[in-house]
Amino acid sequence: MKLYIGNKNYSSWSMRPWVLLRQTGIPFEEVKVLFDSFAPESNFKQTMRKVSARGQVPVLMDNDLAITDTLAIAEYLAENFPEKNLWPADKIARAKARMACAEMHSGFTALRSNCMMNIEANLPHIGQIVMRDKPAVVADVARLEDLLGGLLRNYVHTHPDGVLFGSFSIADAYFAPMVMRFKTYGLPASENVTAYMNRLCAMPGVAAWIADAKAENEFRDFEEPYRLTR
Ligand SMILES: N[C@@H](CCC(=O)N[C@@H](CS)C(=O)NCC(=O)O)C(=O)O
Structure with missing residues (x-):
């Protein structure tokens, strides 16, 4: 699984699934897409729109399934790793x-x-x-x-x-x-x-x-x- 995140200093939504994965020892690859701006032509938006139409972080990629929205990511992880008692x-x-x-x-x-x-x-x-x-x-x-x-x-x-x-x-x-x-x-x-x-x-x-x-x-x-x- 890959987790797309933004700047660690600023991206509060990215922090949640990253901490969840790291603290519970679920293996994942971090892909950081640094903020430049959130304008449509920004590198951040152009990169994230290729990952998911919403163009935001975080996104959890599991093979070719892109899950957006922190709560949906958390629920997906809870379902897939029941032994972790998320x-x-x-x-x-x-x-x-x-x-x-x-x-x-x-x-x-x-x-x-x-x-x-x-x-x-x-x-x-x-x-x-x-x-x-x-x-x-x-x-x-x-x-x-x-x-x-x-x-x-x-x-x-x-x-x-x-x-x-x-x-x-x-x-x-x-x-x-x-x-x-x-x-x-x-x-x-x-x-x-x-x-x-x-x-x-x-x-x-x-x-x-x-x-x-x-x-x-x-x-x-x-x-x-x-x-x-x-
Ligand atoms: N409800 C979303 C919020 C995601 C969100 O707002 N992410 C911010 C970064 S912390 C973002 O990507 N902003 C860029 C934009 O809105 O264009 C979630 O839970 O994941």
Whole structure:
């Protein structure tokens, strides 16, 4: 299988399936298509449109099947590798994990658009301004605390990994880019949620992505609303 991804520093959607594959030891080949721009004539768009008409990353290629959209990729992997328990085994936990991923997929738009993923950057001063001026971001941060805090209270004691549903699942991969945003922008979280974020960052699959992102050195102005120079 091949996974097409964008810049590791910026591409939050790419991070999710990559972390899922790497953390669970499913073999795959990474194909990185660096962002130049998202204009139709850009190298990124021209390259990705040849892979799938949608022209976005991530794309999972399994032989000649191109799967687009992170949730569809995660479901495909869960079906093909049942022994990896990518979703929690318990039906109720699985329903909650799916709810959390679906909410992540379609929600948290204010947080996502005002605090774009930028792993290499350290922007706590921007986080403070955003939290002062953007009530929708404040609401997203509160909702995330509520969601993660609630799951951690219910499940964390069931496994020493201390992740969302006891052992690493699609839900943890789904929230990893959000954790990156909390770190870059110094967003507030409770002690319990902060400890989870730190545990997640230390997991080998997540740590490997972070290390690659920090070493990448491929910066793009259109992904950098807050930095004029580096
Ligand atoms: N819902 C899609 C979102 C994918 C997405 O927005 N990818 C971004 C990179 S993180 C992209 O390819 N942007 C280029 C564009 O929209 O033209 C998914 O879950 O995979």
